[in-house]
Amino acid sequence: MTPETLDVLVIGAGISGLSAAWHLQTHCPDRRFAVLEARHDLGGTWSLFRYPGFRSDSDMYTLGFHFKPWRERHAIARGPTILQYLRETAREHGLERHIRYGIRVCSADWNPRAARWEVRAVRAAADGTEEPLTFHCGFLFTCAGYYRYDRGHQPAFEGMASYQGIHVHAQQWPDDLDCRGRNVVVIGSGATAATLVPALAAQGARVVLLQRTPTYYFIVPGRDRVALLLRGLLPERWAYALTRKKNVALGAFLFGQSRKRPERIRGFLLGQVAKALPDGYDLSPNFTPPYGPWQQRLCLVPDADLFKAVSDGRAEVVTDHIERFTGQGLRLASGRELQADVIVSATGLELQLLGGAQLSLDGVPLESGRLVTYKGVMYGGVPNLAVTFGYVAASWTLKADLTSRYVCRLLNHMSATGTRVATPGLPPADITLEPFVDFSSGYFQRAMHLLPRQGAAGPWKLLDRYVDDRRRLLREPVDDGVLVFSAAPRESEVVAATQAA
């Protein structure tokens, strides 16, 4: 079959892929591009998860795209409302015509002689068979998220097979699971657990949140009053832009203070929790994390719903270790037994980069853990490849939009200068390499070997503040002396890039 040739190939039609499509269509109208999406729906994360209460844990004024105002009244929104927003964005802006559904990218090899990526993919037919497809593209833009879709992280516990109740993972919530009137234990302590517990309690379940380690909670109003006020006073786009700015600034302030004055922020966060719980409730051990604020993702609790469920006695928090699953529930290290009709593993994600596709340079496989990021968008030594990876301490979309805009600037620079290949240089030997993220969350720690590294300085250093990234990616010249441009690739670049891998 003859390969289809495109200028740009985008992998994934989640938030990042939609952002990529909008920016390419708007800023690079002369470039032919397509978005390949493995599933039969857009939205990625927001169409995959279905557990009760599934919602954002950052505000929608920053999780929304800069070009599409968030019009709902809730700032922390439910999954289906977010999916509706993403579908509406795709429809309003004509993005769907670029998306090819049901096509999973398996591998991409950079051919230096032809200065193109040769991409192998499969299209799943209705009868389950897979049809191989090949694409050639000048530029590859990976927007495939950061975790596996087919399964979540499930730690192995002794006796799991002997449990006679229903055991589900939050990532694979069965549509017909009814928890009303049942004893449910939710294992985990992140945003998923904190969302599920009040939602299941509201359905009439008796819920225990079982955690090994407590987490920090930040109680926020479900509705942003300032945003709603601005909306009443100003034209929609101005109000949206101002609210975004406000929320970016507030988020950056909280993150910055958490790093500079962790004790103060800890006091503030624990104070909020104490106020939301009944008088005399001992915060220790359930709500006193042994690490500093923002060393793991801070968990937003809109309108204190988790604490209301605990205060009403509809939910209980237990900090303990699981010794084993029993026929009827769980035995804990403390000796306590939890009876459960349903056990939910809210134990996190399995990280996966580049959508699980194997990348190679002229046949030499690239190992993601040995790559060095360049401006948080490209990799040193790897030509014509961009990857969207959002912030871990701010809304993902902020970085996705900046990444997409930067890629358009880069492509337009290449058009204007008649160049076809852009390869970021590698950091010099005196720049030390550091882990990609400074976070102690389990899913990052488990997958540190898969994540690229960053340099301690220069364009290889990741910035965690949106305003700094904005300047770097939107204002600073694309041609910074580190990104090497060529009309046709030179053999020496291919060798250097291959060695870097």
Ligand SMILES: Cc1cc2nc3c(=O)[nH]c(=O)nc-3n(C[C@H](O)[C@H](O)[C@H](O)COP(=O)(O)OP(=O)(O)OC[C@H]3O[C@@H](n4cnc5c(N)ncnc54)[C@H](O)[C@@H]3O)c2cc1C
């Ligand atoms: C439960 C949960 C809650 C979250 N809440 C927030 C939040 O409140 N705020 C926030 O900022 N972030 C949040 N995140 C992070 C979230 O993933 C981002 O907000 C954002 O949705 C990521 O968008 P994405 O398009 O980069 O990736 P995804 O949403 O993961 O989409 C990737 C898409 O690429 C497709 N794909 C993957 N591999 C391939 C392949 N090989 N070939 C073709 N297609 C492929 C997938 O099918 C999918 O459609 C949350 C994540 C989870 C899991």
